[in-house]
Amino acid sequence: MKQNLELLMEMLAALPDPVFVLSESGKYLALIGGHDARYYHDGSHLVNFSLHDVMPKARADWFLQQIQQTLEEGRLRTVEYSLGAHEIKGMELAEGPEQDIWFEGRVQPLRRPFRGERAVVWVARNITEHYNMQRQLKTLSEQDELTGAYNRRKLMEALQERVAEFHRYSHPLSLIIFDLDHFKRVNDKFGHVSGDKVLFSITTLCNKQLRQQDLLCRYGGEEFAVLLPNTNLEDAVQLAQRLRTTVGSYDFEQELGESYSITISAGVSTLTPGDDIESLIKRADSGLYQAKNSGRNCVIEKARQL
Structure with missing residues (x-):
């Protein structure tokens, strides 16, 4: 015992x-x-x-x-x-x-x-x-491997959370979608490796202009989206203009081997009662399309037509 x-x-x-x-x-x-x-x-x-x-x-x-x-x-x-x-x-x-x-x-x-x-x-x-x-696995699943920005999957997850929050608490929510103007010329002239360096640098430049709560995502190719919680349309347009100015004034000589500037075009929308994710994205996309058709290097806001 x-x-x-x-x-x-x-x-x-x-x-x-x-x-x-x-x-x-x-x-x-x-x-x-x-x-x-x-x-x-x-x-x-x-x-x-x-x-x-x-x-x-x-x-x-x-x-x-x-x-x-x-x-x-x-x-x-x-x-x-x-x-x-x-x-x-x-x-x-x-x-x-x-x-x-x-x-x-x-x-x-x-x-x-x-x-x-x-x-x-x-x-x-x-x-x-x-x-x-x-x-680490979660981070990898949410990030774009090339730029380090969040990916489209993360954007859609964040949109679901923020849209639900808007409908519950009425916290403002805005979205910017921007595209690099004539980016094909960069890849054609300098090669895709140099083009990738440009995309990485633009991610860095934009992140410096954003708050911790903002979400920068690579939306596809040379297109990016910025989700802006607690931000109305006017403030979102001002931020989009700052991003446009920041990118447009940057010299990509280090990335491309010679002095070179790139501009962006952007569409901006904000969530309103009755909206869903699709309508928010559709209006920002429409603003981007209009900006490109208006000569590029500009920001177009698209408010909901009530």
């Missing part, structure tokens, strides 16, 4: 992931496993302290909410979260990963009270490598 108990304790201590027993009030009641410093910090000093003793209030409140929800539902729950050693008192200098760790927490209620309180078992598995890989 004694040998079996010793074997059981040794097995528990050897668990690769840390297993916490946490009370309904947020107290650390026990901790076993998770001793590999490549993946975890030693949290043995946390036992008998509460979440609010060792964490910022907002973080402790979140963990306590997960514990209480698990107990209320009476079933296994899985949560994902990040946590760094700097957020936990007494762990700042502990051996372990330097960066914040992403965890998958598997939280299971205990059938019986432990030390007079209802409690849960919380298994914390380090998923940082998997999380970072998933984030």
